[in-house]
Amino acid sequence: MNPRKKVDLKLIIVGALGVGKTSLLHQYVHKTFFEEYQTTLGASILSKIIILDDTTLKLQIWDTGGQERFRSMVSTFYKGSDGCILAFDVTDPESFEALDIWRDDVLAKIVPMEQSYPMVVLGNKIDLEDRKVPQEVAHEWCKEKDMPYFEVSAKNDINVVQAFEVLASRALLRYQGIAENHLADSIKLSPGQPRSKCC
Numbered sequence: 001m002n003p004r005k006k007v008d009l010k011l012i013i014v015g016a017l018g019v020g021k022t023s024l025l026h027q028y029v030h031k032t033f034f035e036e037y038q039t040t041l042g043a044s045i046l047s048k049i050i051i052l053d054d055t056t057l058k059l060q061i062w063d064t065g066g067q068e069r070f071r072s073m074v075s076t077f078y079k080g081s082d083g084c085i086l087a088f089d090v091t092d093p094e095s096f097e098a099l100d101i102w103r104d105d106v107l108a109k110i111v112p113m114e115q116s117y118p119m120v121v122l123g124n125k126i127d128l129e130d131r132k133v134p135q136e137v138a139h140e141w142c143k144e145k146d147m148p149y150f151e152v153s154a155k156n157d158i159n160v161v162q163a164f165e166v167l168a169s170r171a172l173l174r175y176q177g178i179a180e181n182h183l184a185d186s187i188k189l190s191p192g193q194p195r196s197k198c199c
């Protein structure tokens with residue numbers, strides 16, 4: 001049997017203040033949820049190992065604080081990431097309206113800026129009754145931008161694993177595509193290659 005391939009991926013989670021980024025991450029990695037709110041100062045990292053098909057993936061997931069004053073510092077952490085979660089709170093329309101800015105901010109730091117950079121959108125806190133962002137509106141926005149949309153609850157553990165793992169599998173596909181391109185380039189550039197005989 002072939003040993004599994006091992007790949008390290010860096011994922012980030014961004015979005016407005018208090019939408020539940022830390023809670024989503026803790027639910028995904030530790031299966032825990034805390035009611036009390038402690039804002040993230042700057043960024044923190046959690047890791048999780050998962051298996052996807054024939055690959056062992058080590059996910060290093062960067063949780064970024066939504067505070068405006070950390071914005072430029074936090075955006076330096078986007079570099080080198082393989083995929084991103086854009087999070088908003090379905091009870092807070094401003095957090096939904098801010099998604100455009102968060103998305104542009106992340107894409108501006110991805111080098112080269114490219115279409116294939118995977119992003120998924122999470123509408124969090126669907127356990128609450130006072131929802132203000134209709135599901136169809138969020139769906140439509142994500143469809144326009146060609147990003148998968150998940151309605152989630154970090155509190156009740158609804159759709160959290162699915163959302164992270166769809167992002168992880170898309171990030172893996174992109175990583176494999178980049179690795180293949182590098183390999184093809186290095187074969188083309190390699191001077192000592194035996195040339196195929198002709199005629």
Ligand SMILES: Nc1nc2c(ncn2[C@@H]2O[C@H](COP(=O)(O)OP(=O)(O)OP(=O)(O)O)[C@@H](O)[C@H]2O)c(=O)[nH]1
Nearest residue numbers: 017018019020021022023035037039040066154155
């Ligand atoms: N009802 C409900 N509350 C949630 C959910 N997710 C998070 N919360 C609460 O929302 C508050 C903010 O959650 P955090 O996870 O700290 O939010 P954050 O986006 O990381 O916040 P910043 O780091 O300040 O940007 C906390 O009181 C959480 O308990 C959820 O799915 N449902």
